[in-house]
Amino acid sequence: MDFKDQLKNLFPDHQETKDIVKEKSTIWMQEDPIICKYEKRKGKPITILEGYTGATSDFKILAKEIKTKLSVGGSFKDDKIIIQGDYRDKIMAMLKEKGFKVKRVGG
Template sequence: MDLQDQLKNLFPDHEPEEVENTEQEAPSYWLQDDPIICKYEKRKGKPVTILDGYNGADSDFKKLTKDLKTYLGVGGSYKKESIIIQGDYRDKIMAFLKDHGFSVKRVGG
């Protein structure tokens, strides 16, 4: 006896509501022809992943930074047309960007 049958036994008059499929659309960013450069550095002994070469609008730039930080669960910032993510997440970032339609180029290591 599964959960649905148990609920029907407890509440025989209840008609279940149809649940709409509320899939979230993937955010749309301005896509560019040039690849985004993904590189790894150490700053003050701590690893950082830097994304350079995104030349979209400021609002898209901020939205992309926020979505990357949320996806990875780490801190970061955007400065002077580059996105700085705390930690070495090159593989995950490149997969995320490719899923959203960007072309990505890995630099170093």
């Protein structure tokens, strides 16, 4: 006796419904390219992303996604994503894959 049969015995009047899987859709509003810069602060390299024109919450989600995919630290401050380390090439590839226009600045 499997799990579904046990549930039918417990709740005989219940009718099974189909599972509806909602896909997570995000709409990125952007006219100008996102600027991907490299800087050194206190002798340590950082990558800065700025120039996103959409909602701030979407940019925060993007920051979290980048940090988890690259397994690095970072933050979101003043409408900028700051990633610890020089990951310009990887970040630019990720953003282009998502449909963003990206411009590399500095170095």
